[in-house]
Amino acid sequence: MDEMRLWIGEPRFDLAHLAHVELITPTLDESVRFFTEFLGLIESGRxxxxxxxxGWDDYAHHTLKLTAGPVPMMEHFAFRVTSPEALDRCVAEVEKAGLGIGWIDGDEGHGRAYRFRTPDGHVVELIWDIEWYQPTPETKPAxxxxASRFPARGCNLRRLDHINLFAVDVRACRVALQETLGMRFTEGIVFDDGSEKGAWLTSNNKGYEVAITEDATGTPGRFHHVCYAVDTREEVLRAADIAxxxxxxxExxxxxxxxxxxxxxxxxxxxxxxxxxxxxxxxxVVAPDWKPIIWSQAERQRGQAWGLQTVATFHTHGTPPVK
Amino acid sequence: MDEMRLWIGEPRFDLAHLAHVELITPTLDESVRFFTEFLGLIESGRxxxxxxxxGWDDYAHHTLKLTAGPVPMMEHFAFRVTSPEALDRCVAEVEKAGLGIGWIDGDEGHGRAYRFRTPDGHVVELIWDIEWYQPTPETKPAxxxxASRFPARGCNLRRLDHINLFAVDVRACRVALQETLGMRFTEGIVFDDGSEKGAWLTSNNKGYEVAITEDATGTPGRFHHVCYAVDTREEVLRAADIAxxxxxxxExxxxxxxxxxxxxxxxxxxxxxxxxxxxxxxxxVVAPDWKPIIWSQAERQRGQAWGLQTVATFHTHGTPPVK
Amino acid sequence: MDEMRLWIGEPRFDLAHLAHVELITPTLDESVRFFTEFLGLIESGRxxxxxxxxGWDDYAHHTLKLTAGPVPMMEHFAFRVTSPEALDRCVAEVEKAGLGIGWIDGDEGHGRAYRFRTPDGHVVELIWDIEWYQPTPETKPAxxxxASRFPARGCNLRRLDHINLFAVDVRACRVALQETLGMRFTEGIVFDDGSEKGAWLTSNNKGYEVAITEDATGTPGRFHHVCYAVDTREEVLRAADIAxxxxxxxExxxxxxxxxxxxxxxxxxxxxxxxxxxxxxxxxVVAPDWKPIIWSQAERQRGQAWGLQTVATFHTHGTPPVK
Amino acid sequence: MDEMRLWIGEPRFDLAHLAHVELITPTLDESVRFFTEFLGLIESGRxxxxxxxxGWDDYAHHTLKLTAGPVPMMEHFAFRVTSPEALDRCVAEVEKAGLGIGWIDGDEGHGRAYRFRTPDGHVVELIWDIEWYQPTPETKPAxxxxASRFPARGCNLRRLDHINLFAVDVRACRVALQETLGMRFTEGIVFDDGSEKGAWLTSNNKGYEVAITEDATGTPGRFHHVCYAVDTREEVLRAADIAxxxxxxxExxxxxxxxxxxxxxxxxxxxxxxxxxxxxxxxxVVAPDWKPIIWSQAERQRGQAWGLQTVATFHTHGTPPVK
Structure with a gap:
């Protein structure tokens, strides 16, 4: 269990939260319409x-960047750190681990950022300097x-919640996020043969901000999904009605x-x-010494909380698609 | 605005969360019945x-301690720190501020703890060593x-959320919690004459774990309320039905x-x-550099979010009662 | 209690449901925008x-007709009957009671209708022949x-629920609706002096389709409000957020x-x-022999279900306004 | 489509509502505990x-009768009629159809009742004279x-909603309930070969009070399920949590x-x-001339509203079990 990095001394609090995701889409206009009209996100720039x-409660300039491109893929995702000093610490750890790419000048909504790769190849960005969203007359809240007006449109997604990466080597990716960024490992799946099938990590009080699950196609560096949060479970049902x-x-x-x-x-x-x-x-999850909950093969075979089996495509559908 | 301690360098993450509250009650049996049968809390020891x-999702041995006594009052409340080292840092800051009381050996559910007083006199405890709740066969969750089985009884309170202190000097209490423990000031009320009427502070991603509001009776060190969280606003309405x-x-x-x-x-x-x-x-609240939202006298006079005026007893009813 | 017309033999089932309301508004465009953009109603014709x-689940061509006019008032409201024969029976009873006005040719969405007045002067329409709403490509449901697509816009009002009339003589209006149309009296308010302050009547399994409450201004024939139903109490709270x-x-x-x-x-x-x-x-309310629940003066003074007092304007604000 | 008995003149309103169901259970104590502790029903007699x-909002003495017996089966279910005269009319129609069994003296909670059989053999009771539930000090509502206090226990089932019969001949059962009792046919399933696979009928404004679906085992007279209503969809999810x-x-x-x-x-x-x-x-469903919605084989193959396929046991599991 050492490899789970249970209590190893003072926890680090260098990451504040998952900041944004950039998705490449071959159907930009349709994707934008999907995220704004159906899901209720708010456009803050082009x-x-x-x-x-x-989302209407996301304080930052953006939490999702959609970019036109030939093949759907996750271009990068970003964490915001808790201070300039925390950024330096994280960069040092990333470079020590040999995962670093280097600095970029910034983008709409944030300043310079440091890029690195997970062992599976996903591009991650670390940022401190960020632009807060400035409401327009149309989006000014009461x-x-x-952060902005409740849109009363579509599914009214509130805030970016988490992302799920596909990985060939779940454990390597999980350990890298723990060691370089100080993320905490809250839940995982370990099968009878010792293989790690899934890992859920957080940098704050959300139960998870990044999930990593095994890509059954064996393709490294793919993306599983992005999740936005709504306030109630009824709103999830309503989202299905609207869908x-x-x-x-x-799916x-x-x-x-x-x-x-x-x-x-x-x-x-x-x-x-x-x-x-x-x-x-x-x-x-508020306990600083939360021990990872490890789900066994037998437990996973029982299905989800209320008994539904996991859908087969959950293990293979990712972006980019596998040819 | 300097006194609000806006960005002052790296934030501290020494506090993990509000841990528990001890309330003295002159009607112990009735109070226990109220908290268990009506509100749905789970008894974990006597x-x-x-x-x-x-609450059913509180991981600790307890989050509320009810003690028989002649007069209702808040005996103390406690924070859990994020590490033994964080405890040392907090104690040092508290002692430097001249607010310290000293160490106690511990209690049911936790080990030794350091006690101090807010400027208004509320007793605060800092703890690291804590006992996790061990479910019984009756409370074992699926x-x-x-942490334990959903009780399906009464209001099904989920977890301790926050407390509200009454204070004669709101600003002094607020600044003390910021300076000694590194709490973050998220929202406040400042009237036209510059007097600080309320302050909301947090140590994690909850918007607040401690609120401090002015006691209109001018009595120092009193208690306003304790809050437990439920999952939905509908459950708040249902709690009113059950009440x-x-x-x-x-009230x-x-x-x-x-x-x-x-x-x-x-x-x-x-x-x-x-x-x-x-x-x-x-x-x-996930932004590490969240700027306090300050509500003016005119804004407060508009009432609550949907227009209801604040009830008059909200400024005077506290424990212990004022003779 | 005889005057409440408790069990008097076989109930009549001549009314199917409250069908629509016509409101005169001096601000037609703003009113339409309020009902469609904020409340989520669907425009079906001009x-x-x-x-x-x-509403998205109203099967009829319309349930609300907004008409431009100098003074806000309720022009008429309508019931749909359960058969052509039921229409004849109702008309005969209305004429016997001396309340009849006569037949009109119809309107958008329905055929010929019979009009009469309540003792207070409100105009009521009885209709059988009705046009069912035909969805357009934009409003076709999955x-x-x-009846039509869930709009996912504003408050998403589902269906017309009830109306509330102001009356100078609550009892006379209530008895007239019972005697002429066979409505059932489900709840009422009778004060200590025997005066009837409110009456709730239904023609189906809703607890009420028409409420009649005393107009404290003493002005006959005014209108108190129209109500549309949503699925959950949370949606009522969300409507307040959106408001x-x-x-x-x-109010x-x-x-x-x-x-x-x-x-x-x-x-x-x-x-x-x-x-x-x-x-x-x-x-x-499914019991065919439901006995009216009569609330006393003392009971009403306790306020609403969770204790809020009735707002003063509830007894005086109506349309048309009193000069 | 004539056989669906679309508008055939004045509708009958002889049935008020589904009144109760009697289930035989080989595990009476466990079944009672299931319905009271888990589901939140209230025991009103033995x-x-x-x-x-x-349920806490059922006005009658009971809506469910559990009786010890060797084999689980639905002993009978009952409708309450809208008047003594309506009872006579229904009995006359039932006898004319040759389905009658005869009168019984009554039971706890109701007076004499007339029994008959559906074409498939289910026993149905028609009652007028009913005992209203009298709350005890423990069940008196605020x-x-x-009808009685909200239990705040388990799933808090509110009221009897509907039953679902299994039948070998869905159409015969459906037509019998239309012709003898005047029930209205609101939705149905007709496959490409013309076979009627399901029928939903109501006697009031609920969309259905009796569903009849085809028993794939070919066994006549079995029972599919009984349904109680809760106020929100969230409460259905919460029921799954509690389950x-x-x-x-x-299932x-x-x-x-x-x-x-x-x-x-x-x-x-x-x-x-x-x-x-x-x-x-x-x-x-408030339209008196609602036309049955008929779902085709292809439409049914698309699964439930949000896409889940119907579980296989839904076509075979019924009571009594098939040996």
Whole structure:
């Protein structure tokens, strides 16, 4: 169990939260319409071939960047750190691990950022300097402690919740995020043969901000899904009602994950990416010495929380698609 | 605005979370029945004149300690720190501020703890060494990532959310918690004359774990309320349905606070303490450089989020009662 | 108690349901925008100075007709009967009671109709021949047992629920609806001096379709409000969230009525009419011999279900306004 | 389509509502515990080998009668009529159809009743004279328009909603209920070969009170399930949470039926009967001339509302079990 890195001394608090994801889509206009009209995200900018989006309670300029491109893939995702010093510490650890790529000048909504790769090849960005979202007259909220107006449109996604990476080597990716960034390992799947099939990591009080699950196709560096949170499980059901009206393909759900207990609905956006509408309820992980909950092969075979079996495509559908 | 301690360099992450509250009640049996049968807390132990309770998702041995005594009052409340080293740092800061009381050996559910006083006189405990709740056959949950079985009884309070202190000097208490423990100031009330009427502080991603509001009676060191969280706003409404069935006096609500946007119901337990059933929805404060939202006198006069005026007793009813 | 017309032999089932309401508004465009963008009603037609609207689950061509006019008032409301024969029976009873006005040729969405007046002067229409709503490509629902697509816009009002008339003589109006149309009296308010302050009547399994409450201004024939139903009490709370974003004035609520237990939010539309967003939950009145629940003066003084006092304007604000 | 008995003149309103169901169970004590502790029904009496139960908002003495017996089966179910005269009319129609059994003296909670058989052999009771539930001090509600106190226990089932019969000849059973009792046919399943696979009938504004579906085992007269309603879809999800805590076997759900749009959870009680926890939302069928919605074979193959396929046991598991 050492390899799970249970209590190893003072926890690091260098990461603040998952900051944004950039998805390449071959159908930019349809994808934007899907995320804004159906899912209720708010457009906060356009530049070049990219459209920037956010949930109504996301404080940052954007949490999703959609970029036109020939093949759907996750270009990068980003964490915001807790201070400039934390950024330096993380970069040092990443470079020590030999995973670093280097600095970029920044993008709409944030300043310079450091890029590195997970062992599986996913590109990760670390940022401190960020632009807060400035509401327009149309998006100004009634209550000033709210990032922007409740849209009352589509599924009304509230805030970026987490991403799920596909990986060939789940354990290597998980350990790298623990060691370089100080992420905490909250739940995992380990099969009878010792293989690690899934890992859920967090940098704050959410039960997870990054999930890593095994790609059954054996293709490294792919993307499984991005999840935005809504306030209630009923809103997840309502999202399913709206999905069928909108013609959005439902892959799986609504149901409740056993792991992390998120109530979920998975839909496929026009570009091919899987998107989750999720509700964690009032669940938080606040214990600083939380021990990872490890689910066995037998436990996983019992299905999700209320008994539904995991859909087969969950182990193979990712972006980019496998030829 | 310097006194609000906006960005002052690297944030501290020494506190993990609000850990528990001890309330003295002159009606112990009735208070226990109120918290278990009506509110749905789970009893986890008894010792001497005290009964230990927790919500079904609280990982610790207890989050509420009810102790028999002649006058209702908050005996102490506690924070759990993020490491033994963090405990040392906090104690050093507290002693430097001249607020320290000293170490105690511990209690049911936790080891040695350091006690100090807020400028208003509330007793605060800092703990690291804690006993995790061990489910009995009756409270064993179906899903092993859950602290105990969902009770399906009364209001099914999920987890300790926050406390609200009454204070004569709100600003002094607020600054003390920022300086000694590194708490973050997320929202506040400042009137036209510059007087600070309320302050909301957090140590994690909850919008607040401690609120401090001005005691209109001018009595130092009193207690306003303790709040447990439920998953949905509908459960707050259902708690109101159950309150009238149970004969629990509703003081205020259900409605939605403008500050922090919590949907609330306030009831008075038999011993005289105010208890909130609250729902924050999926709201989290994840920005490490969140700037305090300051509400003006004029803004407060507009009432709560949906327009209800604050009830007059909210400024005077506290424990112990004022003779 | 005889005057309450408790069991008097076989109940009549001549009325099917409340069919529609016509409101005159001095601000037609703003009113239409309020009902469609904020409340989520669907426009189904325009003719002359009138706009026809309906909830997404209303099967009829319209349930609300907004007509431009100098003064806000309820022009008429309509019941649909259960058969052509039932229409004849109702007309005969109305004429016997001396309340009849006569036949009209019909309107958009329905055929010929019979008009009469309540003792207070409200105009009521009885219709059989009705046009079912025909979805357009934009409003075609995914499930064919649904009248139209879930709009996913604003408050998503589902269906017309009830109306509330103001009356100078509540008892006379109530008895007239019982005697002429066979409506059933389910709840009422009778004060200590024997005066009838409110009456709730139904023609089906809803607890009420028409409420009649005393107009404290002593003005006959005014209108109190129209209510549309949503599926959950949470949607009533969400409507309050959306109301403050939209700038819709909240008069009262959210809270729960003691009478009929509807969870309510009252807003004032731009033309001056009061509109309720209401949720009855799964409550139905199915007993054919339900005895009216009579609330006393003392019981009413206790406030609504969870203790909120009735807002003063509830006894005086109606349409048309009193000069 | 004539056989669907579309508009055939004035509708009859002789049935008020589904009144109760009697289930034989080989495990009476466990079944009672399941219905009271897990599902939240209230026991209202015992006599001989029977226990009488009801939801907190059921106005009658009971809506469920559990009787000890060697084999699980539905002994009978009952409708309440709208008047003594309606009872006479229904009995006359039943006898004319040659389906009558005869009068019984009554039971706990109701007076004399007339019994008959559906073409498939299910025993049906028609009753007028009924005993209203009288709350005890423990079940007295805070609001006097409510049948009894909200239990705040288990799933808090509110009221009897509907039953589902298995039948060898769906059409014969459906037509018999239309012709003898005047029930209205709201939705149905007709396959490409013209065979009627399912029929949903109502006697009031619920979309259905009796469903009849084809028994794939070819055994006549069996029972599929009984459903109680809760107020929200979230409560259906919560029932699933509680089911796994309680160890109640979930057969199917939570999900949403395409037909009638009920959100459902199916569990199997210890005696072997299927029980549904269902939520119709605010859906009502109020049109007196509602035309049956007929679902084709192709439409049914698309699965339930959000895409889940119907579970195989749904076509075979019934009571009594097939040897």
């Amino acid at each position: 530049k070049g071939n990219s459209v920037y989006l956010r 209550l000033k402690n709210q 069928i009206e909108f013609g959005a393909p439902i 799986y759900g609504p149901h409740k994950h056993a792991i992390q207990q998120t109530v979920f609905l998975y839909v496929i956006e026009p570009g091919g990416h899987r998107v989750e509408i999720g509700c964690p309820g009032a669940r938080l | 010792k001497g004149n005290s009964v230990y309770l927790r 899903l092993k990532n859950q 009238i069935e149970f004969g629990a006096p509703i 205020y609500g259900p409605h939605k606070h403008a500050i922090q946007q919590t949907v609330f119901l306030y009831v008075i337990e038999p011993g005289g303490h105010r208890v909130e059933i609250g729902c924050p929805g999926a709201r989290l | 003719k002359g100075n009138s706009v026809y609207l309906r 499930l064919k047992n649904q 403050i974003e939209f700038g819709a004035p909240i 009262y609520g959210p809270h729960k009525h003691a009478i009929q237990q509807t969870v309510f939010l009252y807003v004032i539309e731009p033309g001056g009419h009061r509109v309720e967003i209401g949720c009855p939950g799964a409550r139905l | 006599k001989g080998n029977s226990v009488y139960l009801r 609001l006097k328009n409510q 796994i805590e309680f160890g109640a076997p979930i 199917y759900g939570p999900h949403k039926h395409a037909i009638q749009q009920t959100v459902f959870l199916y569990v199997i009680e210890p005696g072997g009967h299927r029980v549904e926890i269902g939520c119709p939302g605010a859906r009502l």
